[in-house]
Amino acid sequence: MEILYTLVTGATGGLGGAFVKELARRSQPLYLTGRNAEKLEALREQLLHSHPALPVRTAVCDLADDRSRRALFAAFARENVRFCRLVYAAGADIQKPLEEYTEEKIAFQARANFEGAVSLARAVLERSEGVPELLFVGSVSGLYPMPYFALYSAAKKALWQFAAALRAELHGRAKVTCVQPGAIPTREDIKENIRTQGLWGKLAALPPDVVARKSLNAVRKNRRSPVLGFWNKLMHASTALLPLSWKMRFIAKKWSKTRKDAF
Structure with missing residues (x-):
């Protein structure tokens, strides 16, 4: 029987790692990518120790580099792997x-957050079987423009619209979901940002394991673009009728002194 893999990008990161753990718990064969070979190998060994029968493959890939992506696609062909699912959890939240x-950071953030997702979606579709699932991790930051987070929010908006359009193209042939989570406490700088937002930051943030579980359930149900978390849903609904200029002034005041660049 042919093995159908789930391709997980950003597998060694906080959110990607949560997806890996949840998928392993569900006994889903894994094809993992990341930029760090040592971290990938350590993750593979950990998975083989905890899930000895689980098929696990890894490949180093910088998703912001088209040559690196082409090398990854060549590995797919060489190994003759087939896919049933893409989890695009890679990204760069530079703020x-x-x-x-x-110029380098502009290109890196735009490519990692959007171009890489488009490229891997095509590659997975080319090597998929049955009705594949394409899961993209968007952000509530992509629901409207965010000053001082402008490139990130624009890239996430583009990803959201791409996923929605692709969903229509592939109607009946694939499941396509772009989830919209809020802050995910995966690094110390993110945790500090959440703390500075007080009660609202604490309420709106979701642990990575919760995001992973809810996201995989969402794509299984073929939901289009769910906002994850009760408080994020409430914020989105309650501000929907406010003028965009008001929202952007509030965001600009909130984020003007924040700097975040872990990449």
Whole structure:
């Protein structure tokens, strides 16, 4: 019987790792990518120790580099792997004024958050069997423009719209979901940002294991773009009728002194 893999990007990160654990718990064969070979190998060994019968493959890939992606696709062909699911959990949440970016950081963030997702979706569809699931991790930051988080929010908006359009193209042939979580406490800088937001930050944040579980359930049910978490749903619904200029002024005041760049 042919093995059908789930391709997980950003597998060694906090959120990607949560997806890996949840998928392993569900006995889903895994094909894992990340930028760090040592971390990937350590993750593979950990999985083989805890789930000895689980098929696990790994490949180093910088999703912001088209040559690296082409090498990954060549590995798919060489290994003759087939897929039943894509989990695009990779991304770069760089947050600062545009004037503080370099050209390299602009390209990296745009490619990691959007171009890589489009590229891997095509590659997985090309090597899929049955009705594949394409799961993209968006963000509530992509629901409207966010000053000082401008490139990130724009890329997540693009990802959301791409997923919605692709869903229509593949109607009846694939399940396509772009989830919209809020803050996910996977790094110390993110945890600090959540703390500075007080009670609301604490309520709106979701642990990575919860995001992973809810996201996989959402794509299984073929939901289009669910906002994850009660408080994030409430915020989105309660601010829907507010003028965009009001929301952006509030966001600009909130984020103007925040800097976040762990990449």
